[in-house]
Amino acid sequence: MGYKELFESYNNDGIEFGVMPMRSGLFRRIVEVVPEGSTILEFGSGNVTGLLSNIYNMNSVEHNEDWCNRYKSNYYHAPLVESDDETKYDTWYDTSDGRLFEWIGEIEYNALIIDGPGGDENHNRQGVIQHLHKMKTGIWWFIDDTNRPDGRGIVDYIKDNFDVLHEDEPDGNHSSALFVCKKGEGDKFALIVPDMSFDEINEQETRL
Numbered sequence: 435m436g437y438k439e440l441f442e443s444y445n446n447d448g449i450e451f452g453v454m455p456m457r458s459g460l461f462r463r464i465v466e467v468v469p470e471g472s473t474i475l476e477f478g479s480g481n482v483t484g485l486l487s488n489i490y491n492m493n494s495v496e497h498n499e500d501w502c503n504r505y506k507s508n509y510y511h512a513p514l515v516e517s518d519d520e521t522k523y524d525t526w527y528d529t530s531d532g533r534l535f536e537w538i539g540e541i542e543y544n545a546l547i548i549d550g551p552g553g554d555e556n557h558n559r560q561g562v563i564q565h566l567h568k569m570k571t572g573i574w575w576f577i578d579d580t581n582r583p584d585g586r587g588i589v590d591y592i593k594d595n596f597d598v599l600h601e602d603e604p605d606g607n608h609s610s611a612l613f614v615c616k617k618g619e620g621d622k623f624a625l626i627v628p629d630m631s632f633d634e635i636n637e638q639e640t641r642l
């Protein structure tokens with residue numbers, strides 16, 4: 435199933451594409467560059483989880499029980515906790531018992547989506563910054579809501595600490611970003627080339 439079919443199935447669910455929880459441009463980009471059958475790890479689940487589960491193996495970290503176990507995804511329910519004062523990252527998923535990253539460590543994911551926790555403008559999802567070094571590199575990382583200060587903070591951190599092959603703003607309003615990162619030797623990060631060249635991606639985009 436391609437982007438168009440998924441798009442249509444979303445509309446058939448009676449949900450306006452323009453008000454989908456994830457930015458439509460980011461959703462489209464994910465479907466464009468992540469091959470069908472891939473495994474995705476996401477922070478923050480919602481209706482798009484259900485859509486993506488049509489073509490991907492989904493794994494969702496979710497704080498709100500109401501948004502757990504709605505769709506075909508492996509859910510990890512992690513309540514939100516205050517970060518300690520030093521980090522100043524506000525609330526993030528509870529990692530205190532070590533189980534969250536044990537769970538993540540067993541997933542062979544090919545793409546990472548950061549779209550949670552949160553729901554309001556003031557919600558701070560920068561807590562992920564403390565854990566980015568544990569995430570798989572050399573895969574696509576998708577960050578939503580980069581027009582907000584917390585989202586922009588994640589982008590700035592990635593740019594400062596990882597070598598990034600590509601960043602784009604598919605909505606054209608600086609609301610989402612896409613990266614490919616690879617850990618190099620030592621603390622350095624090296625660039626990688628994705629399976630699909632940017633010419634191919636652009637060509638595909640104009641065909642849509």
Ligand SMILES: C[S@@+](CC[C@H](N)C(=O)[O-])C[C@H]1O[C@@H](n2cnc3c(N)ncnc32)[C@H](O)[C@@H]1O
Pocket residue numbers: 454455456476477478479480481482483496497498501549550551552553
């Ligand atoms: C931006 S949403 C994540 C949305 C998810 N990535 C998607 O695109 O479907 C962040 C948090 O809001 C909650 N949430 C998800 N879908 C929602 C919706 N339609 N309305 C209100 N809150 C939602 C969930 O607790 C989720 O972790």
